[in-house]
Amino acid sequence: MIDYSEFKLENGLQVIVSTDTSTPMVAMNLLYNVGARDEHPDKTGFAHLFEHLMFGGSVNIPSYDEPLQKAGGENNAFTNNDFTDFYLTIPFQNLDTAFWLESDRMLDLAFSEKSLEVQRNVVIEEFKQRYLNQPYGDFWLLMRPFVYTTHPYRWSTIGKDISHIENATMDDVRTFYKKFYHPKNAILSVVGNITEDEVRKFCETWFAPIVKGEVYVRNIPKEPVQTERKNLHVERDVPFDMLCKAYHMCARKDAAFYATDMLSDILSNGNSSRLYNILVKEKKLFSELDAYITSDMDEGLFVFSGKPMKGISLEQAEAAIDEEIEHIKNNTIGEKELDKIKNKLESAMVFSNESILNRAMKLGVSNLLGDTQLVNTEIDNYLSVSASEIQDVARKILIDSNCSVLYYHAKK
Amino acid sequence: MIDRTKPPALNLIDRLEIAEPEVARLDNGIPVYMFNAGKQDIVKIDMLFEAGGRFQQQPLVARFTNKMLSEGTQSYTAFEIAEKLDYFGAYLGKMAYKDNSIVSISMLKKHLEDVLPIVAEIIIAPVFPETELQTIAKKGKQAYMDDIRKVSELAAMNFNQQIFGQEHPYGKMIAVSDFDRLERDSLVEFHKQHYRPDSCKIVVAGKLPENMLSLLNRYFGKYKMHSKNTRKNIFPAITPGNQxxxxxxxxxxxxxxxxxxxxxxxxxxxxxxxxxxxxxxxxxxxxxxxxxxxxxxxxxxxxxxxxxxxxxxxxxxxxxxxxxxxxxxxxxxxxxxxxxxxxxxxxxxxxxxxxxxxxxxxxxxxxxxxxxxxxxxxxxxxxxxxxxxxxxxxxxxxxxxxxxxxxxxxxxxxxxxxxxxxxxxx
The missing domain is CATH 3.30.830.10 (Metalloenzyme, LuxS/M16 peptidase-like)
Structure with missing residues (x-):
């Protein structure tokens, strides 16, 4: 159970506070409601490039990192398809510094040519390191445009193409900032050795004077229902074949989300899960195999991905996964197996609440979902799911016409 | 208006209060260090064994002995162990390093007494089933073959060899063929020699129950080793490669x-x-x-x-x-x-x-x-x-x-x- 309070500044900034006096630290999470899905199809990778530029100095402060390090703080950030998240931890005595830094880069950035040029290079090297220079590294770069035809989930956060980053201009960057980086489009959560009153005071000083930006109305094309199975064969210089089957699933806020998440747990969470036990250990068909959901805000994916053992063809591997899918569709899930998944979820929740930073992030994301209280009630949504609801999801989404299969062949 | 160009005053962080553990010993001599604190009802137990790679006679033996501890014991199959741990929402971690190997378990406090007997079996009575070893070794081999296609992994492996030399336990590199040479008997022997009370230390952290020590004693304090400790500490000279x-x-x-x-x-x-x-x-x-x-x-x-x-x-x-x-x-x-x-x-x-x-x-x-x-x-x-x-x-x-x-x-x-x-x- 996380106790918290929340309030909104006049300029629209949403603030959430949770006090924990057992720690000498405070965690601060600032979530901007902008992700790769908000990008223009010809200028992809911008949300992520922008995350990098947020460290290039703001209007009144030449360097973000140095003053924070001097205050004994640590920070980082990440971008996904749905939102961009900046987070830090700092000794509670120096929280003022964190508010000063975060508010200044919400007020305005320095926008130096040098910073843009260097961060373009850094992001290009990140692109190479993560996606090009690893065996199977281009997997999501291939999957997204193959599975999605319309929704901007069809590109990765790093961008569709390196050229979009290479060609990013200062004008592009300024426009992006103005549109998304303002109080109305942000959620601030603060967790740790600090009271609500203190946070209110800091907010009044540092964030309240920032002018309200224009409300951004998200207008994203919906992905049409897939009506036919799709296959894609590629060949790469990798040691082993890989198979990936992706099915469209519901959005994060949909009531069926919890049952869908649990379906992936039954199949693939833990060493006693079905896929690991039957296909990896018993039948020895895969060296690794996972089923998981992407947990995206809009309609996301239910993914099976695995590498067959040497000597097992991709077709044999796929048939074995299909057999497990048919099994769960046609046989009732036992009570013990369902309890096991629920126990695991409960335990995972307690573990994830251990760190103040995790709590701050979860509060921010829950608010983004539309109800901060979800941070405490979401577990009940899981615990009330029945075996038949999980089975219904399997019957509804794990069907051939909803499936896209990537056959990733190792070059002989 | 506030002057944003002026940084707020900083407070010096010059005090560091470090909690010291409560120290005790189990009946068989295993030292136990307990950090009793925290807000969440979680307990984490780490068991350190002097069972790292430097003690092995053959590459991968330390790693696979550690990996295989939970792949079958006298009372439970690999699946039963996995199922029980999953059922109680416990997380089992196993790692083999150069000096030590570690088995750690994290769980909700309320499941301590359900989980400890399973961990005790894993530590004391693993049987290293041949079929499980074959599967795990093959899996490991494929993962290794993927790894050596990554420049960073290849650099990490080769660099240790470059500075310590191929004969040194901190520098020795594994080869693909090492996965095929693994034999059950070597693991059984390695376990016997290195997962013993006299090479074990236990560190416990979390919101601990009052009977924590007696629980540890019940499950880990009774076992003894009949054989003499014949552990060899092999340390050949360092023979670095090219600069x-x-x-x-x-x-x-x-x-x-x-x-x-x-x-x-x-x-x-x-x-x-x-x-x-x-x-x-x-x-x-x-x-x-x-x-x-x-x-x-x-x-x-x-x-x-x-x-x-x-x-x-x-x-x-x-x-x-x-x-x-x-x-x-x-x-x-x-x-x-x-x-x-x-x-x-x-x-x-x-x-x-x-x-x-x-x-x-x-x-x-x-x-x-x-x-x-x-x-x-x-x-x-x-x-x-x-x-x-x-x-x-x-x-x-x-x-x-x-x-x-x-x-x-x-x-x-x-x-x-x-x-x-x-x-x-x-």
């Missing part, structure tokens, strides 16, 4: 760089100074390597330097993946940064920043019982006194001068002692 090595990966778009050498470990009196020097060089986001090679030149997504302590030695290395076309320039810049540390005194301003950053990050690394026990565990592995280590570190951070840092760089960062490895496109 500069290049491994050709013609299709790669980035090169992995490693530059470093054998150095002092945490037990050495100069260690804290070297630790601070390493922080300045590449130990945090604002480090000189990051500033120069990422934030000024844009050659890389990241560059770091690290100090890794072993019981009998230590390694220092700089690590990065850079664009193939700038690999030579990056190497040059790395040597230039090392030279700067040896020849130019650090400015008061930079030193002040690093001192403050370190004070905060150390404070943060003791936030809660689990963080604290992690710090404790890494010193326990080297048999270093916890409290005095950190009070010395805090004192050194306060007192260290630019001159001492220069001296330290001249002692430990000499270019002629550095080994260099580049994996990538020529």
């Amino acid at each position: 500069k090595e290049f491994i050709d990966m013609p299709k790669s778009v980035q090169s992995a760089i490693r530059i470093g050498n054998i150095t002092i470990n945490k037990t050495h009196e100069d260690y804290h100074k070297l630790f601070i020097l390493n922080t300045i060089l590449g130990g945090y986001f604002g480090s000189r390597l990051m500033k120069n090679i990422r934030e000024d030149k844009g050659y890389t997504y990241g560059i770091y330097s690290a100090l890794i302590s072993f019981q009998e030695s230590a390694a220092f290395f700089i690590i990065s993946e850079v664009g193939s076309d700038v690999s030579e320039s990056a190497v040059k810049e790395i040597y230039a940064e090392l030279r700067k540390l040896r020849t130019e005194a650090i400015s008061e301003q930079e030193l002040d920043l690093v001192k403050k950053y370190l004070s905060g990050s150390i404070l943060c690394s003791f936030d809660g019982p689990f963080q604290t026990s992690e710090r404790f565990k890494s010193l326990l592995e080297l048999n270093i006194n916890f409290k005095s280590y950190y009070s010395d570190l805090v004192d050194t951070i306060k007192s260290i001068s630019p001159q001492e840092l220069l001296d330290t760089a001249r002692n430990y960062f000499m270019e002629e002692n550095m080994f260099e490895l580049v994996v990538g496109k020529k």
